[in-house]
Amino acid sequence: MAPHLVLLPLSTSPHRPLHPFPFNPPSTSTASRAGFSGFSVIISSSSNGRDKDGVRLREQKRRAELSARIASGRFTVPQSGFPFVLKKSLSKLGMPEGILDFLFGRMDGLRENPIIPEAKGSIKAIRSEAFFIPLYELYLTYGGIFRLTFGPKSFLIVSDPSIAKHILKDNSKAYSKGILAEILDFVMGKGLIPADGEIWRVRRRAIVPALHQKYVAAMISLFGQATDRLCKKLDAAASDGEDVEMESLFSRLTLDIIGKAVFNYDFDSLTNDTGIVEAVYTLLREAEDRSVSPIPFWEIPIWKDISPRQRQVASALKLVNDTLDDLISICKRMVDEEELQFHEEYMNEKDPSILHFLLASGDDVSSKQLRDDLMTMLIAGHETSAAVLTWTFYLLAKEPSIMSKLQEEVDSVLGDRFPSIDDMKKLKYATRVINESLRLYPQPPVLIRRALENDVLEGYPIKRGEDIFISVWNLHRSPELWEDADKFSPDRWALDGPNPNETNQNFKYLPFGGGPRKCVGDMFASYETVVALAMLVRRFNFHLALGAPPVEMTTGATIHTTEGLRMTVTRRMKPPIVPSLQMSNFDANPSLSISDKDALSQKSEAGLAP
Numbered sequence: 001m002a003p004h005l006v007l008l009p010l011s012t013s014p015h016r017p018l019h020p021f022p023f024n025p026p027s028t029s030t031a032s033r034a035g036f037s038g039f040s041v042i043i044s045s046s047s048n049g050r051d052k053d054g055v056r057l058r059e060q061k062r063r064a065e066l067s068a069r070i071a072s073g074r075f076t077v078p079q080s081g082f083p084f085v086l087k088k089s090l091s092k093l094g095m096p097e098g099i100l101d102f103l104f105g106r107m108d109g110l111r112e113n114p115i116i117p118e119a120k121g122s123i124k125a126i127r128s129e130a131f132f133i134p135l136y137e138l139y140l141t142y143g144g145i146f147r148l149t150f151g152p153k154s155f156l157i158v159s160d161p162s163i164a165k166h167i168l169k170d171n172s173k174a175y176s177k178g179i180l181a182e183i184l185d186f187v188m189g190k191g192l193i194p195a196d197g198e199i200w201r202v203r204r205r206a207i208v209p210a211l212h213q214k215y216v217a218a219m220i221s222l223f224g225q226a227t228d229r230l231c232k233k234l235d236a237a238a239s240d241g242e243d244v245e246m247e248s249l250f251s252r253l254t255l256d257i258i259g260k261a262v263f264n265y266d267f268d269s270l271t272n273d274t275g276i277v278e279a280v281y282t283l284l285r286e287a288e289d290r291s292v293s294p295i296p297f298w299e300i301p302i303w304k305d306i307s308p309r310q311r312q313v314a315s316a317l318k319l320v321n322d323t324l325d326d327l328i329s330i331c332k333r334m335v336d337e338e339e340l341q342f343h344e345e346y347m348n349e350k351d352p353s354i355l356h357f358l359l360a361s362g363d364d365v366s367s368k369q370l371r372d373d374l375m376t377m378l379i380a381g382h383e384t385s386a387a388v389l390t391w392t393f394y395l396l397a398k399e400p401s402i403m404s405k406l407q408e409e410v411d412s413v414l415g416d417r418f419p420s421i422d423d424m425k426k427l428k429y430a431t432r433v434i435n436e437s438l439r440l441y442p443q444p445p446v447l448i449r450r451a452l453e454n455d456v457l458e459g460y461p462i463k464r465g466e467d468i469f470i471s472v473w474n475l476h477r478s479p480e481l482w483e484d485a486d487k488f489s490p491d492r493w494a495l496d497g498p499n500p501n502e503t504n505q506n507f508k509y510l511p512f513g514g515g516p517r518k519c520v521g522d523m524f525a526s527y528e529t530v531v532a533l534a535m536l537v538r539r540f541n542f543h544l545a546l547g548a549p550p551v552e553m554t555t556g557a558t559i560h561t562t563e564g565l566r567m568t569v570t571r572r573m574k575p576p577i578v579p580s581l582q583m584s585n586f587d588a589n590p591s592l593s594i595s596d597k598d599a600l601s602q603k604s605e606a607g608l609a610p
């Protein structure tokens with residue numbers, strides 16, 4: 001049975017009160033290897049109206065309890081052996097800690113098999129919040145690599161850039177997707193995310209070329225058109241004075257985009273709740289629930305037949321699979337009828353989807369594998385982008401000065417028209433806002449691997465079969481690696497500097513992973529989120545809704561809010577019109593500005609348009 005212990009459904013408030021984390025000196029000299037020095041972490045405060053003090057007090061109490069548990073040694077396996085007893089005795093005799101650390105640190109270095117610092121505990125100890133939060137606090141105590149043990153099961157938690165680089169890049173062949181592949185098997189099969197070994201190599205080689213530059217550029221107009229549909233919804237809400245729940249709207253926006261982009265299917269989920277949209281959400285929720293369930297019920301044979309939930313999952317899976325099979329057949333027919341001249345940047349103008357590219361390329365693959373790959377991209381490219389937009393708008397709502405600076409840029413670059421590929425270079429600040437949002441809310445917050453062979457991580461020997469969580473959350477918020485780590489500050493990235501990525505940030509910043517398994521949709525996702533962000537903030541102001549529940553985090557594959565992101569949306573005054581009306585390749589009516597298009601679509605609704 002796959003171990004699912006650590007990923008329990010947990011939530012906590014990102015509105016963290018001002019709270020100095022009581023730094024515990026590392027309990028083993030090995031922690032100092034990870035570069036520890038005495039510091040305290042100041043966690044910034046925020047407000048969301050109602051219940052602020054209650055949340056703050058609860059949070060303070062919870063944190064004090066956790067700190068006390070860590071300080072009590074409850075998570076710590078006592079060290080044994082002569083050096084430890086000697087060190088303790090010398091310490092009691094009053095020898096300064098610095099000298100002891102120096103002496104015993106050297107002895108540790110000479111030992112053949114240094115022991116990884118170990119945090120031991122009951123699952124209940126971290127059950128009350130999003131699991132990566134206690135991992136962060138344990139990281140502050142135990143350092144860049146430590147073992148987290150629950151009963152017979154243990155995980156290595158990695159929060160050190162050079163160890164992350166070793167696992168993801170330098171020795172990536174020695175690691176598989178482990179637990180992740182087991183959990184996602186029912187929905188992604190051998191798709192690109194869970195696949196390992198030869199299947200992964202072959203599929204990666206087939207899929208990466210499909211996301212070529214011309215394709216991504218063509219997608220910009222799709223992003224614009226989909227966001228325009230969302231703008232219309234928000235326009236109506238602004239007129240009616242109704243608050244909106246942005247997280248679910250972003251989820252629908254990115255579902256509509258990824259459906260068209262991957263297999264040319266219009267879910268139209270921003271307008272309709274069709275059976276297929278519901279089926280996709282049933283599968284997404286099931287994948288997330290399985291990844292956070294302590295017991296894999298779904299592996300019990302009879303359970304599948306008697307559990308109404310599992311029966312619902314099975315029928316959702318059938319509906320989505322049948323739909324994908326139909327889309328594959330339709331696309332095959334299109335390709336057969338096409339006068340095909342396949343080349344590197346091939347793209348069918350009517351159907352620029354990834355599926356069309358794969359079939360046109362002569363990709364020799366079973367329908368099941370193709371379906372697994374499409375499903376993988378649907379899931380990978382949907383919730384991630386939605387989560388990035390959700391947390392970006394949350395951060396912006398709390399920082400009006402950053403929002404104003406962003407709106408200023410968007411007004412001057414875009415004026416009243418849809419973004420084009422050329423604008424992507426010009427929307428520099430918008431890009432930095434997304435870069436910074438991805439630092440504070442990485443999606444997913446943890447990368448999962450399993451060692452396929454024995455290895456050595458920063459001097460620590462580890463065994464084949466070890467399950468490893470690389471905590472991107474810890475890397476991105478480490479006070480050792482970042483100044484004002486918890487502060488939302490897009491200006492930390494120079495406007496004219498390179499786009500930050502894992503390579504130029506030496507693996508302390510991993511928004512899209514790194515090494516051979518890096519995200520294939522990084523450029524797609526960056527443009528998608530910048531286009532949506534720019535178009536939305538240009539037309540509207542966003543505020544956290546008065547009286548809304550506090551925005552708290554919960555974890556699935558990505559970081560969700562517990563009760564949504566309720567916002568009040570108001571129309572902005574019209575920005576100045578910039579004369580250039582250049583549109584991206586695939587817009588049917590390239591000379592129109594957004595207001596022209598609005599007028600046309602209103603006429604069309606009234607039956608006036610040609």
Ligand code: HEM
Pocket residue numbers: 192193204376377380381382384385388443444447448510511512513514516517518519520521522524525526529
């Ligand atoms: C902001 C949005 C996105 C974020 C933050 C994101 C993040 C990531 C990360 C961190 C990984 C590495 C996972 C690991 O190493 O375990 C990954 C892999 C992947 N992503 Fe994305 N992603 C995003 C959007 C997309 C989109 C739009 C697509 C498809 C069009 C996509 C397709 C994939 C695939 C197929 C993989 C697996 C690659 C492999 O294992 O070879 N992602 N993504």
